[in-house]
Amino acid sequence: MKLEQSFMDFMLQHQERHHRSYNFLVLLEAIQTAAKYIQYFYQTGSMKNVMGEAGVTNIQGENVMKMDDIADSIVLHYLKRSNQVICAITEEEADPVILNEEGGRYFIYYDPLDGSSNIKHNLPVGFMFAVAKRNLEGPEDNHLRRGSELRAAGIFLIPNGVFTLALADSGVFRFHLDETMTYVKPDSSDNLIMPENPKSWELSFNASNRKTFSAAVQDWLEENEQKYSFRYMGSLAGDFHRLLSNGGMFLYPAIVNHSKPEKNRPKGKLRLLYEADVAAFIAREAGGIAIDEEGRDILDIEPESPHQRTALYVGSKPLVEEMRKRLRG
């Protein structure tokens, strides 16, 4: 009989190999428990009539779905119970949520259910998170951590039951939910590296926005798009998941040429702390890279506010570097 390695067993070995504390395991245990509950609610949501809108808007002025609220309460509950988190920044709360200011060791930034427009169709969404650590020496200054200071970032693809985790300087690993609702790492799944061979590369962006992009981005697309297949699911968690395996580039550029100028988004749409940084950190550990509209590395951006937005170009280095040159003129 062949038994797969469980996620917790994998993490235990990892922490021991790197002489790290078990606190991080307690945190990850809380995170994966929350993910399983979200998975359960998502799978059964249509029967319980919770896949629609909640009837309120969030801090970003977007319609909140009932499932967004459910997922957020689940995550906050388990994070609080873990006693490991100083403060959490979630897409669903206007202000940082203080959880265990005294004893907590970590900061967590998360989007409990990314890809909200997919919810009512039961299509893939994701629980995306990033973890940073408190200052263990000297006073904790509670600043918002840059992507380059993260220790881990991950995406649970829901309801597909796949969990991608990047650990600082260690790589990217994939786990799958088995019949007993345990995340396991099949022997066949090694460190995930984005393929260098352009044969499998794909482009992913919302094509209906293309005329709203800057001239530089539109020109690049015109000249290059025929070389690649185009795929777009409308959920960063899902689109990025595919990109990691196939390579290429996902882009959500700044909207600067909208026919209704009030609809321009010169800072982009995606959120730095719990969307772009998560993708950028995982990409880095898988051999890729991510930049913003000015061509800055996403991981180097100093966050100024919890919900700040950024344009995002993430994927295989040669493609993103080509785009960086164009963006910088």
Ligand code: AHM
């Ligand atoms: P959300 O956090 O409200 O779900 O928005 C983020 C999502 C991303 O998952 C996705 O890449 C993007 O928004 C899709 O936007 P659009 O519908 O404009 O293509």
Ligand code: MG
């Ligand atoms: Mg979201």
